[in-house]
Amino acid sequence: MNRPRLLIANRGEIAIRIIRACRDLDVSPVAVYSDTDRMSLHVRLADAAVHIGPAPARESYLVPAKLIAAAKKTGATLVHPGYGFLAENAAFAQAVLDAGLVWVGPTPASISAMGSKTASRAKVMAAGVPVVPGMTTPAKGPDEIAAFGAKNGFPILLKAAAGGGGKGMRIVRSRDEIPAAFARAQSEATSYFADPAVYAELYVEEARHIEIQVLGDTTGKVIALGERECSLQRRHQKVLEECPSAAVTPELRARMEEVAVAAAKAVNYVSAGTVEFLLAKDGRFFFLEMNTRIQVEHPVTEVVYGVDLVTEMIRIARGEPMSIARRPEPRGHALQCRIYAEDPARGFAPSPGKIRRLRRPQGPGVRVDSGVEEGDVVPLDYDPMLAKFVIWGRDRDEAIRRARRALAEARVEGIETSIPFFLAMLEDPDFLANRVHTQFLDTWSYRAREESEEQRTAALVAAALDAAHASRTTRPPAGEPAGRGLSAWRTARPTFGVRE
Amino acid sequence: MKFRARLSGDAAGQVPVEVASVPPDFRVTVGGHLLSGEAASLRPGIWSLVFDDGRQVEVSLLPGADGVTHARFGNALVAFEFQDELTALAAAAGGKSRAKKGDVVTAAMPGRVLRLSVAPGEKVSAGQGLLVLEAMKMENEVKAPRDGVVDSVGVSAGQAVSAGEVLVRLRPET
Numbered sequence: 115m116n117r118p119r120l121l122i123a124n125r126g127e128i129a130i131r132i133i134r135a136c137r138d139l140d141v142s143p144v145a146v147y148s149d150t151d152r153m154s155l156h157v158r159l160a161d162a163a164v165h166i167g168p169a170p171a172r173e174s175y176l177v178p179a180k181l182i183a184a185a186k187k188t189g190a191t192l193v194h195p196g197y198g199f200l201a202e203n204a205a206f207a208q209a210v211l212d213a214g215l216v217w218v219g220p221t222p223a224s225i226s227a228m229g230s231k232t233a234s235r236a237k238v239m240a241a242g243v244p245v246v247p248g249m250t251t252p253a254k255g256p257d258e259i260a261a262f263g264a265k266n267g268f269p270i271l272l273k274a275a276a277g278g279g280g281k282g283m284r285i286v287r288s289r290d291e292i293p294a295a296f297a298r299a300q301s302e303a304t305s306y307f308a309d310p311a312v313y314a315e316l317y318v319e320e321a322r323h324i325e326i327q328v329l330g331d332t333t334g335k336v337i338a339l340g341e342r343e344c345s346l347q348r349r350h351q352k353v354l355e356e357c358p359s360a361a362v363t364p365e366l367r368a369r370m371e372e373v374a375v376a377a378a379k380a381v382n383y384v385s386a387g388t389v390e391f392l393l394a395k396d397g398r399f400f401f402l403e404m405n406t407r408i409q410v411e412h413p414v415t416e417v418v419y420g421v422d423l424v425t426e427m428i429r430i431a432r433g434e435p436m437s438i439a440r441r442p443e444p445r446g447h448a449l450q451c452r453i454y455a456e457d458p459a460r461g462f463a464p465s466p467g468k469i470r471r472l473r474r475p476q477g478p479g480v481r482v483d484s485g486v487e488e489g490d491v492v493p494l495d496y497d498p499m500l501a502k503f504v505i506w507g508r509d510r511d512e513a514i515r516r517a518r519r520a521l522a523e524a525r526v527e528g529i530e531t532s533i534p535f536f537l538a539m540l541e542d543p544d545f546l547a548n549r550v551h552t553q554f555l556d557t558w559s560y561r562a563r564e565e566s567e568e569q570r571t572a573a574l575v576a577a578a579l580d581a582a583h584a585s586r587t588t589r590p591p592a593g594e595p596a597g598r599g600l601s602a603w604r605t606a607r608p609t610f611g612v613r614e
Numbered sequence: 615m616k617f618r619a620r621l622s623g624d625a626a627g628q629v630p631v632e633v634a635s636v637p638p639d640f641r642v643t644v645g646g647h648l649l650s651g652e653a654a655s656l657r658p659g660i661w662s663l664v665f666d667d668g669r670q671v672e673v674s675l676l677p678g679a680d681g682v683t684h685a686r687f688g689n690a691l692v693a694f695e696f697q698d699e700l701t702a703l704a705a706a707a708g709g710k711s712r713a714k715k716g717d718v719v720t721a722a723m724p725g726r727v728l729r730l731s732v733a734p735g736e737k738v739s740a741g742q743g744l745l746v747l748e749a750m751k752m753e754n755e756v757k758a759p760r761d762g763v764v765d766s767v768g769v770s771a772g773q774a775v776s777a778g779e780v781l782v783r784l785r786p787e788t
Contacts, residue, residue, distance in 0.1 A: 281751060302753060349752070455750075459691075463723040464750040471660070471674065494724055498750040522688035527674055537689050565690035569671070571649060573685030573692035574619050574631050575642045576661040576673040579653055581698065582615050582633045 117142045119162070120218070120428065121185040123206075124196030125175060126485035127499060128408070129156035132194050135424035144188045146181060148174035150493045155485055162188045169495045172308070175199045178206045182213045192431060194218040194424075198497065201407040202229050218431040220330075220385045220406045227381040228404040231275055232313055234381075238401050241380035243373050246392060246400040248315030256296045260289055262314045269319070272296060274303035275311035282306055283350045285317060318400065320551040322393040323347065324359055326374035327415045329426055330383040331436045338371035339419050339441055342388075342411055345550045346539070348462065353532070353555070354539065355450045357414035360510060360548040361393065370399060371441075377404060385430055386412070386423045392552075413483060413504040414448040447510045449517050453484075455498040457530035458538075458560045466494045470528030475520035479506040479513070492529055500531065510548075514540055534562055618702035619644075622682060622693035628702070716759040719782040721775045725749030729771050732782070736764045744782050747775070756781060 120136050121144045122129045129145060133156065136143040145160035150169040157163045164184035167174035174180065176199055185193055193210045195201040201219070204226035210217045219225070228234045232250045239245055247266050252275045253259050263270050263286070272295055274282030282302035284295040300310040323344040330336040343359030344352045362370070374389035381404075388409050390402040412423050419442050426436050456462045472488040484501035486492065492500065503520050507513030521537050538560060539545055565573075617631040635641035637653040640663075651665035659675040674686045678693065685692040697705070725747040732744050738758040745767075747754045762784040769781050 298753065305748075306751065460722070464725070464752070466724060466750070494726075494749060496750070518689075525674065525686075527676060527686065534691065563690050565687070565692045568669070569685075569687050569690055570621060570692050571644050571647075572663055572671045572673055572687075573675075573694060574629065574644050574696075575640070575649055575663060576653075576685060577619065577675055577683060577694070577696045578615070578617055578631045578633045578642050578644075579637055579640055579661060580655075580659060580675055581617060581696070582636050583655065584658065585615070586636065 118192065118432075119144050119188060119190040120192040120194055121146070121181065121188065121190035121215075122156070122160075122194050122196065123175070123181045124194075124199055124201075125151055125154060125156055125496065127483055127502065128196035128198075128410075128485075130159060130485055131483055132196060132424055133159050135422065135428060138422070139425055139428055141192070141428065144184070144190045146175070146184050148495075150495055153490070155487055155490065162190075164188060169493070171199060171496065176308070178203075178209045181206075182209060182215070185210075185215055186213070190215070192216045192218055192428065194428070195407065197405075197407050197410055202405070204229055216431050218385070218427050220381075220383055220387060224381040224383050225406045228387075228406050229276065231273065231403050234404060235401070237380055238377045238404075241376045243377045243380075243401045244399065246316050246318060246402065249313040252311035252313050253296070256292045259286070259292050259296055259314045263289060263292070266316045269317040270314045271317045272299040272312050272314055274299065274307055274309070275313055276307040276309040277303060282312070286314075318392050318394055320395055320553060322359070322361055322550070323352075323390065323402075323552050324362060324370065324393045324399065325388050325390040325409075326370050327409075327412070327423070328374050328378045328383065328387050328389060329421075329423070329430075329436055330378055330385060330387070331430045332384055332433055333435050334382075335436065336375050336378045336383060337436070337438070337441050338374050339415050339421060339423075340444055341367060341370060342409075342414055344411060345552050346545075346555060347552050348555045352411060353452055353454075354536070355411035355414050356510075356513075357418045357448045358444055366397070366399075373399075373401070377401060386427050395551075410452065410499070410502070411450050413481060413502060414450045417448045417481065417504060417506045418444045418446060420445065446506055446508045447513045448507075449505045449513050451503040451505070451517060451521065451536045452499055452532070453501040453503060453524075453526070453536075454532045455492045455500050455529050456532055458532055458535040459530070459562060462532070462535075462560075464494070464498055465530040466492045466498070467529045468492075469526060471525055472527075473523070473525035474501075475503060475523040477516075477519070477523075479516045480504075480520045481506070500526070503536075514546070535560055537563055616699040618697055618699055620695045622695075630699075631696075716762075717784050717786050718780055719744060719756060719759060719784070721747060721756075721777055721779045721781055723747075723749050723754075724776045725754070725774070727769045727771055727773045727775060727781075728753060730767060730769075732764050732767065734764050734766050738762060738764060738784070745769070747781075758784070760784070 119142045122132045133143040142161045145157045145163040146166045147157045148169050166180040200206040204222040207217045208222040235245045269287045272284040284299045286295045299312045304310045324341050327339040343356040346354040377389050388405040391399040393399045455465045457465045468491045474482045481504040505517040507516050615633045619629045629645045632643045640653045641650045653663050661673050664670045676684045678684045683696050728746040728748045730745045739761050742758045743755045765783040765785045
């Protein structure tokens, strides 16, 4: 029997997440790769792989024709886009369908209805969903932004109309900043989304970012799977997510879920999607946007609700009903730390390079979704996220203690990572008391955990031993070749076939 | 073997470190205090130390920029300079002259030059954008560290640069 094949139009961590879902469903995963990614882990874990061009995404991962040709070449009948790249590109979804393939995601009509953030507001407002004041069409120029600011007040947020993931976003605090910010936002929008359209909306200060996971299938059923707290953001990129949110009461959750399902139904939503809300300090919440794809932070929902969202997406794409009758009861608390290749001590500057040592955290309550292994090179060309540490505990306190344990257990050497940032964050009194909002990290300055006197001494002892060791081993003693000590592995060589 | 160490951010100055006995059983004096125990190395730079009182630590040593070594523990990082005694003495005797601070603008990270905002001969003021670097999907404006005149621009638009590469030189301050 031929197993169905699924082409993953993505790379890195999410490609591997989808490969795992394929394996769990006995579907054969097909990877694609650019020049840079020939030896990336997602390629090595796949059953088939197709080269799709040079390193720049616009010449490889963003070229629909190459991805569809890769599916045809390998006999893949399903296409999963992951997140980022072409995941929310309705034209790509349509091209996949036109090629006679199955798109693992919502219909092109749903994607375009929600993909244009301006049109999506109008759509959900008609369904009774509350929204933040914002422009309903892309700005024709800086003057239109200025007029919006004059009417609604500052600060305002400039966003790429075709965007997502914080790319191409700018906060504008006064009229004077508009021309430069507008030009920059347009330039980023063009380079990341091939569309310069930019619009403005009111920026609700000290709000929380709370999002609701939804899942719909082809029977017309749409369910909500609770919320995720995503208020810890830097440069509008989420860095730590939680499920559930300590700010959401059961009553509020029920209301938000009801509104999220209404928003999804307004566009006949099928597959996994996320409805994002701003939760104001006074408890009001506003629809921000709907992400018509799997989210980076989906695992916190998976571990708390006991569902596998990616396998559900594949089942639903194949025309099967979702495997759960209703929302399961939440169990415990989950945190996700996004481990980026960046240096917290140097203003979170990117830190690409070769991973010389990697020790993943393990043990109770720890799930690691990662795109790399030891020896891999983290390229400059793509998103700098290396791994997601998804931590579960019976309550928030236990999840935090386990997260500290996992972060301290991990070792990533050769490049800098955001692990020290999380170790510091998980000691912060405001974070521990859950007094956070989306601007929290703007004013939170990173300070590395203070090393102890014992650690300072141990560092110098190790450095001295290392230097002494190096000077001794440069000239091995005569008559005793290096590395010829007696070891159980060596004596066992004939039995186990250990090669030298 | 004798070494000199200087902990980053420590005003106390150099700490003498001496290895009296090498692994597995080590005896090392740090600033006059004797530490002893048993040490094992997974591979160069990665050590597990078991001190005589039973305390165990795992340390990874990594070379950082400007001759600074980083010792990484599970939850903390110690940065320090470390030299053998002879090299330390020679360096103290030499004392190299350096270009004045702010004459050279270098790339803080590897990336690609997206566009240039200045040309040689142009007057710039502190904080003014010199060029835009793109790294890992982010645009970063590189700004002038001081008022001055652009002496030369070492890169062109579209060019890939590595960390530390000279981007722009300003005329030396008079």
